[in-house]
Amino acid sequence: MFKKIMLAYDGSENSLRAAEKAAFIAENTKGAEITIVYVIDGASSKEDVLHYSSKEIINEKRKERLKKVEDYFNEKGISFTHEILHGEAAPAIVDYANSNNFDLVTVGSRGLNGLQEMVLGSVSHKVAKRVKAPVIIVK
């Protein structure tokens, strides 16, 4: 049973579609809970610190970015929590997924930064390769 579900989320179209699939599974599983994982990488750290003056405002802005998916889960009546991680997307997601024993990990096939993924390789590919739990990559 897929009870403990992790959703890697960055606000992109693909990650929203991944959220829909995660919700679909959670809806049909009794006692399922989704953990929304949002990773802040070096570039977004730099941008957020430059644009927002205090830690509190930065945290607020980051939570706002999760609002869309959280509203969606609320609407569906799915229980969820969120986790904001720091680091490079792929290793951070892999570490978190492996150390928290998720039953299932869902991730969008392509994230927000298309160009960067072209240079550095896709996050979803690395996640599929290194996460121990079953992984759903949503196109």
Add this chain to the structure above:
Amino acid sequence: MEQMSYKDTWLSNIKGDLLAGIVVALALIPEAIAFSIIAGISPMVGLYASFTIAVVIAFVGGRPGMISGATGAMALLFIDLVAEHGLQYLLAATILTGILQILFGVFKLARYMKFIPRSVMVGFVNALAILIFTSQLQHFENESGIIYLLVALTLAIIYLLPFVTKAIPSTLIAIVIMTAITIYMNIGVRTVGDMGAISQTLPIFLIPDIPFNFETLAIIFPYSLALALVGLLESLLTAAIVDDMTDTDSDKNTESRGQGIANVVTGFFGGMASCAMIGQSVINVKSGGKGRLSSFFAGVFLMLLIVVLGDIVVRIPMAALAGVMIMVSISTFDWNSIKTLHLLPKSDAIVMIVTVFTVVLTHNLAIGVFTGILLSAIFFVSKISQVHVNTELEGGTRIYKMKGQLFFASVTELLKKFDYKEDVQVVELNLRRAHLWDDSAVAAIDKIINKFEENGKQITLTGLNEDSSELVGKLANKLGSH
């Protein structure tokens, strides 16, 4: 967020720090050389600075994992000092910069950094990026057309190599390849050696060779003040970024003091004034550096490379360094601020743009920042000085409801908002949603009351809040005692 012990900040991440230190050292070299050349001094001054700063800050800094060294922001500030008075004055100014920064740290002034608006900070980094870019244009002058090809090739390697490997900084590989190409193909372009000699020796302790008198102080003080402030501005911004990346806290006053100590030491060892580097710090954390050891090792490894490879360093073509600097300026620029410019409040956008233009015109980041702060203060005052007066007639009583902040800037327009000659007997001034801040506000209210009374109206004041009535009382006493 836990605070680590001092020992742990050294030893808790040895392997990660050593590896990241190597990567950072390799990435520091081209920048240290290029920024020295921007300032018109020998590349050794920037290299010595990056060595001593990185090593000293490892011990006394407040933000483990942050990398400091010779930066563009600082180099751009002392171009004129070097041109007019020479290197010795720069070393003296570096020491004085350090002393000012130590004072800043000791008096715990870091908290006042919050008064610098974000739009000024964004303007600061964008202006810095533009200046780094334009400072490279001189390398294209009086050169054959081949320099365009060399710079383009450098940039191509820098941006395309990460497809293949990320283990070694692509900037370094670009420099090695370009140096090999120009030597091997015997292309006659300017090299680092043409800009100044590289000495393969460790820095030594020297007292700057300047007359110790008031005149000298008068020359270096303005430079030192600007350097101290810009250095802290960039260092504390960088510290906040490293805080966020590592999800840990750091002491900004310790960091300010540490930057100061590092600059004092650097000045005595023949290095230029320096500060934290955003780009290098991000590289360090990404490469696994977290502790003090990463900065220490970056400095030591850099010096080692120069001592061993100095002969090769002088043969690096300026075209390759120009390529690296163009990359640095592209990654320094906050492109997001262009994308979101139309979404910002107009005043924020204007502050950002004015800050950038002031810096580009004056070539001085400190002046730009002050202009930006001043402008946003003016915008803030004009925004907050809008007082709304609503009025209604209630059973023969004219009620004026005032809403807003009453102070020197907001009262000038206020007097005109009342109709003193209206045909009513009783007037009420309701201040429930207003706040009186200074004597101009009290005087204005006084004047309004007098004017109504002159016109034979009976006037009452209602809803004065506690602070405001306290102020009215105080001022009344003071005026009365005269």
